[in-house]
Amino acid sequence: MPAVHAEGLFKVFGRRTAEAVDRLRDGASVAEVRDRGATPAVIDVSFTVEPGEIFVVMGLSGSGKSTLLRMLNGLLEVTAGTVHVGEAELTALDDKALRRLRQEQMSMVFQHFALFPHRSVLDNAAYALEVRGVDRATRRAKAQEALALVGLDQWADQKPGQLSGGMKQRVGLARALAADTDLLLMDEAFSALDPLIRREMQDQLLELQASLGKTIVFITHDLNEAMRLGDRIAIMRDGRVVQIGTPDQILEAPADDYVRQFLADVDRGRVFTARHVMVEAPTLVSPTAAPAQVLQAMQDHRSGSVLVGDGDGRVAGVATEDAVRAAVAAGAPSLAGLTLLPSVDVRATTTLSDLLAPAAQDEVPVTVVDDAGRLLGVVPRGAVLAALGGVPRPAPSISRAPADPVGATAVTTKEAVSG
Amino acid sequence: MAETVLRAAEDGALPQIPVGDWIDTGFDWVTENFSPVFDVISAGTEAGVEGLRDALLFPPPVLFAVLLAVLGGVVRSVRFAVVSLLGLLLLISMRMWEPAMATLALVLVSAVIAVAIGIPIGIAAAKSDRVSAALRPVLDFMQTMPAFVYLVPAVTFFGIGLVPGVVTTIIFAMPPGVRLTELGIRQVDPELVEAGHAFGSPPGRILRGIQLPLALPTIMAGVNQVIMLALSMAVIAGLIGAAGLGGVVVTSISRLDVGLGFEGGLSVVILAIYLDRLTSAFGQRRGRLSGFPSFLSRGGSVGKGGLAASSRSADAVTPVGTDQNAPTESAR
Numbered sequence: 092m093p094a095v096h097a098e099g100l101f102k103v104f105g106r107r108t109a110e111a112v113d114r115l116r117d118g119a120s121v122a123e124v125r126d127r128g129a130t131p132a133v134i135d136v137s138f139t140v141e142p143g144e145i146f147v148v149m150g151l152s153g154s155g156k157s158t159l160l161r162m163l164n165g166l167l168e169v170t171a172g173t174v175h176v177g178e179a180e181l182t183a184l185d186d187k188a189l190r191r192l193r194q195e196q197m198s199m200v201f202q203h204f205a206l207f208p209h210r211s212v213l214d215n216a217a218y219a220l221e222v223r224g225v226d227r228a229t230r231r232a233k234a235q236e237a238l239a240l241v242g243l244d245q246w247a248d249q250k251p252g253q254l255s256g257g258m259k260q261r262v263g264l265a266r267a268l269a270a271d272t273d274l275l276l277m278d279e280a281f282s283a284l285d286p287l288i289r290r291e292m293q294d295q296l297l298e299l300q301a302s303l304g305k306t307i308v309f310i311t312h313d314l315n316e317a318m319r320l321g322d323r324i325a326i327m328r329d330g331r332v333v334q335i336g337t338p339d340q341i342l343e344a345p346a347d348d349y350v351r352q353f354l355a356d357v358d359r360g361r362v363f364t365a366r367h368v369m370v371e372a373p374t375l376v377s378p379t380a381a382p383a384q385v386l387q388a389m390q391d392h393r394s395g396s397v398l399v400g401d402g403d404g405r406v407a408g409v410a411t412e413d414a415v416r417a418a419v420a421a422g423a424p425s426l427a428g429l430t431l432l433p434s435v436d437v438r439a440t441t442t443l444s445d446l447l448a449p450a451a452q453d454e455v456p457v458t459v460v461d462d463a464g465r466l467l468g469v470v471p472r473g474a475v476l477a478a479l480g481g482v483p484r485p486a487p488s489i490s491r492a493p494a495d496p497v498g499a500t501a502v503t504t505k506e507a508v509s510g
Numbered sequence: 511m512a513e514t515v516l517r518a519a520e521d522g523a524l525p526q527i528p529v530g531d532w533i534d535t536g537f538d539w540v541t542e543n544f545s546p547v548f549d550v551i552s553a554g555t556e557a558g559v560e561g562l563r564d565a566l567l568f569p570p571p572v573l574f575a576v577l578l579a580v581l582g583g584v585v586r587s588v589r590f591a592v593v594s595l596l597g598l599l600l601l602i603s604m605r606m607w608e609p610a611m612a613t614l615a616l617v618l619v620s621a622v623i624a625v626a627i628g629i630p631i632g633i634a635a636a637k638s639d640r641v642s643a644a645l646r647p648v649l650d651f652m653q654t655m656p657a658f659v660y661l662v663p664a665v666t667f668f669g670i671g672l673v674p675g676v677v678t679t680i681i682f683a684m685p686p687g688v689r690l691t692e693l694g695i696r697q698v699d700p701e702l703v704e705a706g707h708a709f710g711s712p713p714g715r716i717l718r719g720i721q722l723p724l725a726l727p728t729i730m731a732g733v734n735q736v737i738m739l740a741l742s743m744a745v746i747a748g749l750i751g752a753a754g755l756g757g758v759v760v761t762s763i764s765r766l767d768v769g770l771g772f773e774g775g776l777s778v779v780i781l782a783i784y785l786d787r788l789t790s791a792f793g794q795r796r797g798r799l800s801g802f803p804s805f806l807s808r809g810g811s812v813g814k815g816g817l818a819a820s821s822r823s824a825d826a827v828t829p830v831g832t833d834q835n836a837p838t839e840s841a842r
Contacts, residue, residue: 194710
């Protein structure tokens with residue numbers, strides 16, 4: 092069951108809107124319709140958003156993206172078409188049912204924050220719950236939790252006027268998160284912030300999304316932002332959707348010159364992150380493994396180093412081939428006493444441009460870890476350059492299935508280069 | 511050519527429209543058929559105003575003047591309290607206290623009724639462009655029709671005395687209450703209203719929880735204007751026998767008594783300034799009082815915010831918007 096399903100959406104402002112929709116369906120141009128006094132804002136848009144997905148709608152101002160978003164929660168009535176949110180057909184609901192749906196299933200983050208200046212930060216965050224009729228103690232506790240998620244719990248008693256722009260939008264985000272709805276609509280949520288704060292907010296959103304798994308429809312005019320955030324992107328132009336696809340699909344096969352023009356401006360180094368180029372994590376070698384077996388496995392895979400785990404999913408360090416060979420020569424029973432090289436850790440959200448330096452050293456593989464330090468994957472060194480150069484993402488077959496007695500699959504710098 | 515047209519008009523080629531006659535007939539009809547209604551309104555209003563006047567005159571004048579000054583000190587400033595006490599004491603020593611309280615009673619009753627009618631109308635006008643468009647000429651009419659013109663029909667409906675004074679005052683004083691309520695609500699950031707809708711707030715809740723609180727300063731400015739207009743009209747109402755400072759002024763005119771007229775006029779000015787400063791302070795009060803606690807707590811939370819800044823909030827820097835409050839608050 093898709094989280095949101097829009098089918099044949101039209102929004103036409105002005106006079107004789109139904110007639111305008113018919114004409115547009117028959118292939119009339121926007122200019123023709125406009126001459127008759129109707130202004131089409133969204134034309135025949137259909138898409139599906141899967142649960143847990145960040146779906147970005149990208150377009151320049153006037154492309155109809157904000158109008159589209161407002162039809163998804165019924166702030167604007169559709170001229171034609173249907174919107175399903177979860178099981179409900181939103182476009183068929185009466186006012187009361189629509190309000191209930193908004194209270195329970197969707198929340199929204201606004202471009203200019205739309206915080207209530209006369210309410211405290213906490214009361215702002217608690218607004219959705221208050222509307223839903225949650226009792227005071229519960230809603231304040233939940234709002235406080237949401238503020239803690241965005242790192243603003245100490246500011247709960249302040250008024251929004253006392254916060255900076257980035258902090259205000261975090262309150263806006265907390266207000267939406269406190270509602271604990273599955274669907275989050277974000278209308279140019281970061282566009283009013285300056286570039287540094289915007290990046291920080293994007294990172295934070297990705298981090299939150301990794302743990303919360305909301306369905307997010309995100310509107311932006313910034314393709315770099317779309318590429319960074321989006322699992323899938325819909326590019327809009329003059330009310331129509333020109334292309335829908337994953338960032339990679341769009342980069343690889345732009346639907347038309349308009350999209351291609353956009354892509355020229357994409358800074359791949361800032362758009363793509365470690366998440367895009369990492370390959371499946373190799374199984375960590377247990378510190379108790381016998382050096383001889385490890386060495387054998389490394390030679391089988393022609394790998395120069397192996398990741399040694401701490402037994403808890405974290406990387407303890409990197410053992411080089413020389414070190415393992417020395418351990419074998421010394422007759423050590425396990426890898427435990429081995430001097431390990433420190434691993435080079437990056438986060439899944441680290442951009443390619445920030446990956447260049449770690450990937451440039453050739454002693455140890457670059458490991459991608461989560462907040463708790465657990466291994467998510469490794470970045471083959473060549474993959475960074477390949478992605479920057481526009482080469483399609485490496486096939487997952489690069490990381491091999493464990494095939495040896497110690498359960499060690501070593502991914503080496505050598506191998507990655509050759510792959 | 512033009513001359514012939516003009517002459518034709520003078521000769522009666524354009525028919526004379528007897529607007530005055532129609533109005534007369536209409537008023538006669540209303541008076542005949544609705545006089546019981548007017549009697550009830552009349553009795554109620556009179557009881558209200560006179561009761562309030564008696565209540566205002568119940569405490570010893572000096573004590574009440576001190577109370578009013580203290581009220582001013584609480585909502586505005588000590589300086590205002592001192593100045594208004596001096597003014598009110600002058601009222602008492604000019605022997606104008608009794609008419610001043612009669613006028614105050616009339617103004618308060620009229621203003622309360624005007625506000626009670628005006629604010630809901632203003633809300634309706636803010637919600638609907640059609641209501642707003644229909645209302646505009648009516649409000650223009652109420653405000654610009656010379657006030658004396660109201661007096662005559664009011665007297666025909668309610669007789670001479672206090673009640674027609676109240677009615678004309680209400681009509682004259684209501685428009686700014688309506689206009690500023692509409693303006694205040696329309697000025698509320700549409701994105702905030704949209705946010706209310708987006709979280710599923712019903713319209714009534716958006717009105718009470720978002721629009722009215724944010725429009726409050728503007729609405730209070732409207733209330734202030736209602737009171738000021740009510741005061742100016744209350745004096746004119748003296749012409750049709752409403753007691754109070756208006757009566758004093760009318761008497762002084764008929765006696766050509768410059769001194770008495772000046773005393774009455776000065777009393778009106780004192781009352782007006784007091785009411786104006788008091789009600790405008792009420793309009794700003796919300797901001798001042800809500801700013802104060804956050805100013806106090808700021809000292810504590812900035813320290814904590816500073817710690818948090820190292821972990822995440824690079825933007826957790828200067829909180830904006832409080833700086834201009836700081837000097838006034840610390841002065842208190």
